[in-house]
Amino acid sequence: MTENRTRTHGRVLVRPAHTGDREAFLDLRSSSGRFLTRWEPSAGKDSKGRDHDEVLFERMFDLDGGRRKPLLVVRKEDEKPLGVININEISRGVFQNCALGWWIGREHAGQGYMHEGLAATLSHVFLDLGLHRAEANIQPENTPSTSLAERVGMVLEGRSERYLKIRGRWRDHERWAITIETWRRSGQKGD
Numbered sequence: 001m002t003e004n005r006t007r008t009h010g011r012v013l014v015r016p017a018h019t020g021d022r023e024a025f026l027d028l029r030s031s032s033g034r035f036l037t038r039w040e041p042s043a044g045k046d047s048k049g050r051d052h053d054e055v056l057f058e059r060m061f062d063l064d065g066g067r068r069k070p071l072l073v074v075r076k077e078d079e080k081p082l083g084v085i086n087i088n089e090i091s092r093g094v095f096q097n098c099a100l101g102w103w104i105g106r107e108h109a110g111q112g113y114m115h116e117g118l119a120a121t122l123s124h125v126f127l128d129l130g131l132h133r134a135e136a137n138i139q140p141e142n143t144p145s146t147s148l149a150e151r152v153g154m155v156l157e158g159r160s161e162r163y164l165k166i167r168g169r170w171r172d173h174e175r176w177a178i179t180i181e182t183w184r185r186s187g188q189k190g191d
């Protein structure tokens with residue numbers, strides 16, 4: 001298994017963050033505003049008074065003993081970070097599963113970069129991490145996100161009522177998922 005392999009697809013690559021990405025990361029966040037925060041659990045300062053975006057950058061280095069792997073989506077042409085795909089809740093044993101979360105800076109949205117980043121991430125999940133299934137839990141009204149899941153071959157499995165607390169309210173989510181078998185059949189692979 002090649003857990004540290006960098007995967008690429010089309011115009012982007014996905015890789016762990018470096019401390020040198022801090023400024024670009026914080027710029028992406030601050031220039032995106034509500035485009036991102038309306039879909040996220042919380043915004044503003046945390047209970048210790050720390051800036052939310054700083055905390056999110058710190059979390060890029062939190063691997064939770066192998067249960068998380070945060071990745072930056074980076075444009076190959078100029079090495080610019082565009083967004084993030086978090087591989088969360090990595091479960092081994094009989095499950096071999098993970099839960100994906102994603103966001104892209106507002107100025108880069110709608111150009112197909114996330115589709116490429118997610119394709120590269122799925123190659124990493126199945127070929128390098130050796131997992132069997134990846135899921136994503138998405139609010140049904142987040143159509144950019146549900147259409148992204150659908151375009152990479154994820155399948156709508158069902159609806160979970162009051163599943164995650166987002167901005168202070170328990171909200172229904174759709175569960176989208178893809179197994180390695182479905183992914184192989186779809187013929188989509190990173191470069």
Ligand SMILES: CC(C)(COP(=O)(O)OP(=O)(O)OC[C@H]1O[C@@H](n2cnc3c(N)ncnc32)[C@H](O)[C@@H]1OP(=O)(O)O)[C@@H](O)C(=O)NCCC(=O)NCCS
Nearest residue numbers: 035036039102103104109110111112113114115138144145
């Ligand atoms: C969800 C999110 C990551 C999707 O990003 P995105 O930029 O819209 O995704 P893509 O890069 O795949 O681009 C999507 C659109 O660009 C189009 N596109 C694809 N390739 C393209 C290309 N080469 N050039 C131009 N446009 C292209 C797609 O057809 C698609 O349009 P559609 O949604 O009408 O089908 C983004 O909207 C986001 O960060 N939202 C806020 C945070 C969030 O919701 N996170 C997820 C919580 S579950």
